[in-house]
Amino acid sequence: xxxxxxxxxxxxxxxxxxxxxxxxxxxxxxxxxxxxxxxxxxxxxxxxxxxxxxxxxxxxxxxxxxxxxxxxxxxxxxxxxxxxxxxxxxxxxxxxxxxxxxxxxxxxxxxxxxxxxxxxxxxxxxxxxxxxxxxxxxxxxxxxxx
Amino acid sequence: xxxxxxxxxxxxxxxxxxxxxxxxxxxxxxxxxxxxxxxxxxxxxxxxxxxxxxxxxxxxxxxxxxxxxxxxxxxxxxxxxxxxxxxxxxxxxxxxxxxx
Numbered sequence: 001x002x003x004x005x006x007x008x009x010x011x012x013x014x015x016x017x018x019x020x021x022x023x024x025x026x027x028x029x030x031x032x033x034x035x036x037x038x039x040x041x042x043x044x045x046x047x048x049x050x051x052x053x054x055x056x057x058x059x060x061x062x063x064x065x066x067x068x069x070x071x072x073x074x075x076x077x078x079x080x081x082x083x084x085x086x087x088x089x090x091x092x093x094x095x096x097x098x099x100x101x102x103x104x105x106x107x108x109x110x111x112x113x114x115x116x117x118x119x120x121x122x123x124x125x126x127x128x129x130x131x132x133x134x135x136x137x138x139x140x141x142x143x144x145x146x
Numbered sequence: 147x148x149x150x151x152x153x154x155x156x157x158x159x160x161x162x163x164x165x166x167x168x169x170x171x172x173x174x175x176x177x178x179x180x181x182x183x184x185x186x187x188x189x190x191x192x193x194x195x196x197x198x199x200x201x202x203x204x205x206x207x208x209x210x211x212x213x214x215x216x217x218x219x220x221x222x223x224x225x226x227x228x229x230x231x232x233x234x235x236x237x238x239x240x241x242x243x244x245x246x
């Protein structure tokens with residue numbers, strides 16, 4: 001059994017990724033230098049460099065998550081599926097406003113979002129003093145391998 | 147140019163992160179990293195197969211993310227890597243990876 005999640009990547013998401021790399025490394029040149037100094041021993045630097053370099057050249061980006069771990073079904077409880085469904089059609093400004101919209105308390109909503117984010121099913125983006133949850137997936141497929 | 151990032155969860159705290167860059171239908175770059183979640187939720191690499199500088203090789207890391215070995219090996223697709231990781235899991239760290 002496997003679950004394949006195709007992540008939704010809007011152009012604003014890609015711009016956000018690039019802004020985050022610029023903040024973290026300064027420029028692509030300085031990231032490249034860091035990578036060479038580390039003699040390519042850091043997978044994180046290499047991944048960030050390849051992603052940044054290709055995306056800035058306009059590469060088409062496919063972001064996929066595959067879960068082969070059966071424990072995922074412990075994560076996908078009915079309440080969490082309800083959150084996922086709500087996020088697919090709405091864009092709440094904060095966790096608190098999501099909790100209000102689905103008539104649940106803040107703590108339980110926060111815990112459920114954390115569990116969903118752990119497998120990459122949703123994104124939690126910090127916005128000032130609050131965090132904005134959003135559905136990361138545009139498509140979720142479940143297949144059973146023979 | 148087409149860039150694909152695929153994260154495959156093998157187990158609750160273990161995954162393979164793959165980056166593949168294709169240009170004109172040919173794979174220009176690949177990197178497949180088998181990693182595990184350490185304390186504090188950070189991901190630590192165990193083994194990484196890639197073709198940086200067009201030289202296919204495999205890197206091995208210790209438990210704290212420090213590279214401890216590098217060997218040349220055949221090109222590996224994500225399917226090859228997933229097969230190896232699912233069969234051997236953390237035992238890969240004590241194996242001669244260039245021969246797999």
